Amino acid sequence: MPAQTQAHVQHQPLAVSESEWAQARWEDDGGPPFEPSPAHQASQWLRVSAALTHRLPELAGREDVIVTCEPGTRSGAPAAFYPTTATLEIDAALFDPVKAATINPRWPGDEERYPVAWGALVHEAAHAAHSLWATPPQLRDTALDSAAALLEESRAEGAHLARRPADRRFLRACAHTLILADINAQTPSDRWQASHAAGLVLARRDAGILDPDETEPLEQTVTGILGPDLLNTLTAIWTAAHATDDDDGPGMLEHARAWCQALGTEPAGPEPTGGGRPGELAEAIGKVVEQVQANEAAQAAAQAQAAAARTARAQAKAAAAAHARQAAQTADRVFAHSTRPFTPGKPDGSPGRSPVTGTRPPTGAEKSAAGQLARALRAAAYRERITTATASAAPPGRLNMRQALARDAQRAAGATPTATPWVRTEHRPSPTPPLRVGIAVDVSGSMGAAADPISSAAWILAKATALTDPDSRTATVAYNRSLTAITAPGRTPTHVTRFKARGVGHSLAEAIDALSAGLALTQPGAGRLLVIASDGLYARAEAARASVRVTALNKAGCAVLWLAFAPDPRPLPGTILLELTDPARATAAIAKAATAALTAAR
Structure with a gap:
């Protein structure tokens, strides 16, 4: 195929089309002004051409180039640039399968839908920006002209990437269009064509457009045809061409002359033809194109996966922020009024019936148990020097x-x-951090027999926490379907709160939210412990919602201790189970479990 029919830089003016000749003859004969047919008026390619012209300055750095896009090109190449008229043409077929009516290059990012066509536009924009020299007219259509045009292909793309490295993926997307337009199944595998293939592919590798693993099949093929020494010589020539200035025409012609001499071709003569088995170079280039497409697909998949991961992280972060706000609101409603129930999910909070029936002074055994537990908690929170x-x-x-x-x-x-x-x-000395202990007490009907032991255990835990350090804080919430604050964060209970376990439902998830927000159980800097006193007889949905909160606390480094006062308890996953009958007599067991939980959560 003649080189000039596929050149991407056309130094001759645009050829006049048949329709333009007909229109000119019609006007010369006195005919009325040309009116496009309805089908032509309905065509979208004129609009696409104007939009591409609008976007070209950001690619080429010049505003005088007009882009035309229509089915087929006058040069015969997929795309071409005409320096004499500052015109760029691109074949509309490169946009397939995207319909013309949906194409709007004026919208940045729309080019992602047709990377091949945009890559061809980027390639011609590279010529418009950097191909500022021309072969003298007397040397056109010679071997020297062909070699110079070949060297200019990778040189212009390399110079473009130095300005706009993000365009590399578009140039890679249209590599098969730019390369296979010059090498096809009928191309013989002689020395001249092998060097041409090397200049198209291997030079693009050295310019940074293609990767070494992608060009390896062609490198092996051309090495077998040219030999390693000649290939090294040609590599040195295109490497020198890559370092040539945009307007250094004599320098590029000198590189082209060295190319012809290395191949034993007369620079002023025509390109050599014939020789070699046809199809061998096209087959090797086909493997290159397949590898490029595979690498691009893998890169796109990796980027999509990374984007999905970023989206998931952003959504998780937004969900966590929303949950934190909701938990803070729940804590405000629960601890705002002592012993006044709050029912989550109700518009007005539906106060409901308080489980609190009164208070009593702690017994001597409970005070002793609180002191013993305080010493154990101090030991659990202790840090070595x-x-x-x-x-x-x-x-x-x-x-x-x-x-x-x-x-x-x-x-x-x-x-x-x-x-x-x-x-x-x-x-x-390493400062011993204060403690944050949240206590959630189940007061549903199934806990009726354990109401007294639970109230005692809750007081012992709250009092022991207050005795460990002046900065330690505790809070207690009783829950069934409603939430009732027994002790607010920062307040030390002086009396044992008595209550009846006669409610229905279990809002443990909201109880955990209130305690987490009120005591900052998810924040580091303190020894954190959540104690749940319950039999675990929950509906599946209630248990699932509470399990999510327990898992989040575990990940944040907060230990979760489950106290059971009835046989066959059903603790939630992620909790440390401790079965009790009399909390005043089981101080050692509570201390051991709390110590283990705090130590494991450090």
Whole structure:
């Protein structure tokens, strides 16, 4: 196929089409002005051409180029640039299967729907921006002209990528269009055509458009035809061409002349023809195109997966923020009025019936149990001292004889002593963090027999937490379908709150939300523990919603202890189960479980 029919830079003016000749003859004969047919008026390609012209300045850096897009091109190439008339043409077929009526390049991002066509536009824009030289007219259609045009292909794309590296994926998307337009199944595998294929593909590899693993099949083929030495010579020529300035026409012609001489071709003569088995180069280039497409598909899949992951993270973050706001609102409603129930999900909160029936002074056994548990909780929250060893060249510290001998040897040899024979050990106290203990008490009807032990256990836990540290805080919430604050965050209970377990339903999830927001159980900086006193006899939906909160607390480093006062409890996953009968007599068990939970959650 003649080289000039496929050149991407056309130095001859546009050929006049048959329709233009007919229109000119009609007007010369005095006919009325040309009126497009309805079918032509309905065509969208004129609108697409105007939109592409509007976008071209951002690609080419110049505003004088007019883009025409219609089925077929006058040059015969998929796309071409005409420097003499500042005109760029692109074949409408490159937009397939996207319909013309839906194409709107004026919208940034619309090009993602037709990357092949946009890649062809980017390629011609690269010529418009960087191909600022031309072969002298007397050398047109010669081997020198063909070699210069070949070297200009990868040089212009490389220069374009230096300005707009993000356009690389579009150039890769249309690589098969730009390359297979010059190499097809009828192309012979002689030395000239093999060098042409190398200049189209391997030079694009060195310009940064293609990857080495993609061009390997063609590299093996052309190496077998040209030999490694000649291929290395050609590689040096296109590498030098890549470093040539945009307007250095003599330099590019000199590279083209060296190309012809390396192949034993007369520069001023025509291109060599014939020889070699046809199809071999096209087959190798086909493998290159397949690998490029596979790599692009893998990259697109990876980007889609990353985008989906970013979207999922953003959605999770938004959901977490919304849940935190809802939890804060729940905490405000629950702790705003002591002993006044709040029913989640009701417009007015539906106060309902309070389970609190009164208070009583703690017994001596309960006070003793609270003191013992406070000591155990302090031990659980205790942090060992931080030990730091520092080596130095001078006292104080402990003498390290090995380092001392090394220092003497360095000094005897006339070298600057670098050994550090003195080691000083410092022990710094690590502050023991305060405790945050949330207590959720089940007061549904199934817990009627355990109401008294639960009230006692809740007071012991709350009092013990308050005794550990002045900054420690605790809160207790009783829950069935409604939530009732027994003690608000930061308030130390002086009396044991008594209540009746006669409610229905279980709003444990909302109880956990209120305690988490009120005590900051998901925030680091304190020893955090959630204690749930319940038999676990919940509906499936209630248990599922509460399990989500327990899992979130575990991930945040908050331990969850489950106290059961009835046989056959059903604790939620992620909790530490402790079965009790008399909490005053089971202080050691509570202390051991709480200590283990706090230690595991550090």
